[in-house]
Amino acid sequence: MSKLVHAQWSSKMTFVLAAAGSAVGLGNIWKFPYMVGESGGAAFVLVYLLCIAVIGLPILVAEWLIGRRGQENPINAMAELARRGGHLPAWVLVGVSGVLGAFLILSFYSVIGGWSLSYTLGSITGTFSGQDAEGVGGVFTGMLGSPVTLLLWHTVFMLLVIGIVARGVTKGLEGAVRTMMPALVILMLVLLGYGMTTGHFGEALSFMFRPDWGAISGEVVLAAMGQAFFTLSLGMGIMMAYGSYLGEEVNLLGTARTVILLDTGIALLAGLAIFPIVFANGLDLNSGPGLIFVTLPLAFGNMTGGTLLGLMFFLLLTFAALTSAISLLEPVVEFVEERTPLSRVVATLVSGVAVWALGILALLSFNLLGEFLILGLNVFDLLDTFTSKILLPLTGLGAILFVAWCLDRQSVAAELNLSGAGQSLWVVVARYVAPLGVVAVFLHSLLG
Numbered sequence: 001m002s003k004l005v006h007a008q009w010s011s012k013m014t015f016v017l018a019a020a021g022s023a024v025g026l027g028n029i030w031k032f033p034y035m036v037g038e039s040g041g042a043a044f045v046l047v048y049l050l051c052i053a054v055i056g057l058p059i060l061v062a063e064w065l066i067g068r069r070g071q072e073n074p075i076n077a078m079a080e081l082a083r084r085g086g087h088l089p090a091w092v093l094v095g096v097s098g099v100l101g102a103f104l105i106l107s108f109y110s111v112i113g114g115w116s117l118s119y120t121l122g123s124i125t126g127t128f129s130g131q132d133a134e135g136v137g138g139v140f141t142g143m144l145g146s147p148v149t150l151l152l153w154h155t156v157f158m159l160l161v162i163g164i165v166a167r168g169v170t171k172g173l174e175g176a177v178r179t180m181m182p183a184l185v186i187l188m189l190v191l192l193g194y195g196m197t198t199g200h201f202g203e204a205l206s207f208m209f210r211p212d213w214g215a216i217s218g219e220v221v222l223a224a225m226g227q228a229f230f231t232l233s234l235g236m237g238i239m240m241a242y243g244s245y246l247g248e249e250v251n252l253l254g255t256a257r258t259v260i261l262l263d264t265g266i267a268l269l270a271g272l273a274i275f276p277i278v279f280a281n282g283l284d285l286n287s288g289p290g291l292i293f294v295t296l297p298l299a300f301g302n303m304t305g306g307t308l309l310g311l312m313f314f315l316l317l318t319f320a321a322l323t324s325a326i327s328l329l330e331p332v333v334e335f336v337e338e339r340t341p342l343s344r345v346v347a348t349l350v351s352g353v354a355v356w357a358l359g360i361l362a363l364l365s366f367n368l369l370g371e372f373l374i375l376g377l378n379v380f381d382l383l384d385t386f387t388s389k390i391l392l393p394l395t396g397l398g399a400i401l402f403v404a405w406c407l408d409r410q411s412v413a414a415e416l417n418l419s420g421a422g423q424s425l426w427v428v429v430a431r432y433v434a435p436l437g438v439v440a441v442f443l444h445s446l447l448g
């Protein structure tokens with residue numbers, strides 16, 4: 001199906017909302033805090049922030065730029081730009097691995113989206129009210145131990161994603177994103193306020209921002225970089241696909257700054273809301289994926305109006321997860337739709353069911369398949385590790401190398417409205433700092 005006139009975003013605001021809807025999700029509220037907890041706190045946070053600024057920002061801009069110039073889905077966009085410039089056709093791999101990454105990530109992302117759904121219902125039925133740390137922990141372990149429960153919620157979550165993508169109403173979500181995003185921020189501020197009443201806020205602050213550089217290892221640095229890619233939805237062709245709908249007038253650097261500030265702000269806010277609760281209740285910093293599911297119900301269980309606030313929070317979290325999940329399914333569906341005679345609806349179903357099936361293996365990692373290890377990792381961890389730590393950074397690396405080295409330098413500078421010192425800075429960062437940063441992190445982690 002050829003699109004003669006590739007549609008464009010109705011306005012710049014629409015685009016920002018779509019990009020933010022993809023970026024802000026479980027990565028900020030679920031994943032970031034538990035990674036900070038596991039990786040020793042501030043040192044991880046600072047490396048993460050550095051990765052966002054020096055690697056994430058230029059790659060985000062590079063992906064949008066490729067998408068806008070290619071005016072097509074990521075694979076075709078890369079193929080077209082490489083052909084036009086007389087570069088190796090192998091650049092198309094950047095687009096291909098993006099689609100693969102999206103597919104793999106969605107499979108386990110949906111499992112956690114399911115947890116969020118389950119906790120939304122739990123808030124309604126009062127599962128958490130009056131529970132202490134042990135009780136809340138019990139609810140969480142109980143959920144993990146039940147393959148049927150996990151399967152049920154994973155299925156509901158995927159059905160929602162499939163339903164929305166099949167109807168092609170993704171853009172209809174703009175309005176919702178516009179209201180949900182501020183609501184989410186407000187609720188996080190409420191949680192932050194609660195954290196301040198626990199008497200452990202200072203402890204949380206220094207845990208997150210006073211680095212113990214001894215905690216830095218190759219592994220921590222790689223985890224921080226992987227999280228930077230994951231949280232900004234980079235290296236998956238998603239931002240490229242969004243860029244293809246961008247009009248010429250949109251300022252890429254300025255928009256990237258907006259999206260990044262929002263995404264980073266929400267992640268930091270989540271950390272600041274969660275760690276006071278961890279310290280106040282003597283919970284384990286190493287709780288892993290369960291961290292927010294044991295801390296937040298405790299907080300809601302102990303504050304005035306907590307039942308309602310908890311319900312709103314998990315609803316909003318589910319919604320944020322949905323908008324990210326939709327952005328993950330889109331490129332996969334687009335790929336199937338373009339390469340097979342299937343209609344959009346059938347292509348969505350086929351892709352969605354494939355993702356769902358892989359997700360079952362991921363959710364069984366928490367129970368029946370807990371001992372089934374590949375390279376020492378269960379399926380869930382393997383999917384997460386392989387995508388965040390390898391696939392996304394490599395794909396993002398491809399994108400920035402292509403923009404910095406293969407596209408015409410002057411026209412890129414012009415497209416970014418850069419000249420003089422700004423242009424030189426861009427060239428240095430895009431050609432050397434960001435790519436070498438990725439490579440250095442890989443080497444550092446390989447060599448310990």
Ligand code: PFF
Nearest residue numbers: 023025026027231233236324
């Ligand atoms: N950026 C999303 C988050 O932080 O939750 C997750 C995600 C969405 C990752 C889309 C990758 C992606 F392509």
Ligand code: NA
Nearest residue numbers: 023024027231
């Ligand atoms: Na994010």
